[in-house]
Amino acid sequence: MFDIERVSDLERKYVDEVLNGQFSSSNTYKMVTRLEKEFAKKFGAKHAVAMVNGTATLHMALEAAGVKAGDEVICPPLTMSSTAIAILHANAVPVFADVDRNSFLITAENIKKVITKKTKAIITVALYGLAPQMREINELAKQNELVVIEDNAECFGAYQDGQLVGSFGHMASYSFQSSKHLTAGEGGIIITDSDDYADKLRRYSGLGYAGISGNKGRITKDDIQSPDYDRHVILGWNYRMADLCAAVALGQLERMDELVDVRKNVAKMYSDIVSDCAWMHPQKVKEGNEHSYWTYVVSLDIEKVDWHEFRDKYIEFGGDGIYAAWKLSYQEPMFRTKAFLNREDLGIYDAYDFCNVKCENAEFLQPRLLQFKTNYYHEQDAVEQMKILKHTIEYFDKEVNA
Template structure:
């Protein structure tokens, strides 16, 4: 396995067995009978690395959450609490299950979904909470899980941006009832597209697998495919429930498997880059990096700071950074409930399942903290496979900050 030091010196993120495993799949002509079986190998490796009993792979990290909601029996009339400050796919999964998204506010310093706001949003219709480990760091899961236990709520951890993060010594992803991960191109581990769910609940895993795999009778928590012997029987009843074709392609599974094998150095590369940015930002009270408490390990999908200078706009800061040689700055997402799709209720029929009372909430003022800070967040890349590039960007950040104090 490649070491962290080797990874930092490698100007690429694909330096392990990716090509070897892809070649195995091609040589197999996509027939598992020839011995490829990358999906099974990926799931076994992922479960082992994240200390989970069951891992189920998916075509992407949105299908994962949709499948979990469907497996738990969430549907029309049910409410699912989500954060508004994240990629909208978290909310899309709720809508795909024909349920109602309810938005809880975030903490102004950690940018994570607030347990206090979740508590205020719980109603008799609430069935689940989807937390997001935003930017690579967990929310306060003890407080959230206490609420879930009190109100009998299902908790999905959306960890698309967090691989190997820690919360009070535990791996992020082992804190809720199940956890979702993404292998999309920007994530810590990538196969272009793909996703994974982990859980220790065998009943939930069995149901998720059936949602993932067309409701096939012959699949289960650790069995991803039906056998040739089964399907060659003309009397075989294949589908015991409704399901989707959400399985990860073998080529993507091959690349993801190689990435899991190199997970530590791939994550550490981003952590090392983030440390450089953190150091560069010291001493500027009007530029607030994401707060990371002593009981948290942030794996920094991106390094983020809040611009608190009233005389500097987001665009002015971004433009100055670029002028000085910076690679650019990403903005935070527009809050999901402020997107045009909610203003017009253009939800492809899912609006029919949302009450007038819930619809009326999707407007400015719903999550005041998130509305205040989202337009002031600056997200800096951490995926620098050559640490010298990250050092240069951190120097440019420091120069940018200094330039506004002259």
């Protein structure tokens, strides 16, 4: 039985601490520092650097990895396009590797097919809360001297072969956007064991300030009160997280296990309902992998049941609605027309025709995926949705078997 609040008194307590500090310069960034320290500890990492969102963290990871204009970065097309957009932010080229039709995840085999002399990094995505086979991807990356960045925006607290997801790549990025396991309304954080990457992540996301590093998030009064102080030693972005967001994220972090367990429990309910349905195929979880179920996803046999008809009937019966998978990144208008805010004029993308990209498995899956909500924090709400889903399946079963 579970019955919890998405945001508790703990988060409110930490927010009050920030507000009670009156935003004085002496108190600024203290909560961010606490969040970073505790997040690194929770995930077994040497460093954590908090930022404004999970797209900024990916952008900074690419900059820290030394990705240059025109370099290629491999990523999956079946995910929120922020992953590919971060690559554009770094003036690099997204190269899309296909996914597995059963797990919906990028694979080492498909990554290998698109590696070129220009490839600098791989961004893996733990889609819906399930990580791809990271050991295989890491081995391939090592052979080709590539940096591995884990995009774990949808995956908190999952394991693979007993190892925490987030500890495989050179860097791992997380999101605190409102729909995620842990939320601050917005925000992101990135972890790494590399001192060099941590220093660059901090400096590049903090306006290129000289006095900050992986272990130091703010400059001191003694620094900035000197007229001779050289502040900016390199170009940087202003991606720093605010203390108010950090306060909420810290409270959520301390409650991470219960917040993640809710989604796992709801996913178990879904599995019990769809297990006997011949025209629904859940995301396959290979042995040794643990799923954290940001959402529960099935591939629908649309030759038997129309996607829109199923969704409409589910809502008609009282269901909360079903999310579709995102358009594949390379199918979005931005990529098809290269509307890259004048980056398309730099010559970097001339040789790339995104209209001709073909990832067959991803294209097969995208119009078939049904993404069911798992963020029901009161068990009775989840139970009611399961009844509606069962009723909807039974309704279409009669048509399929007629």
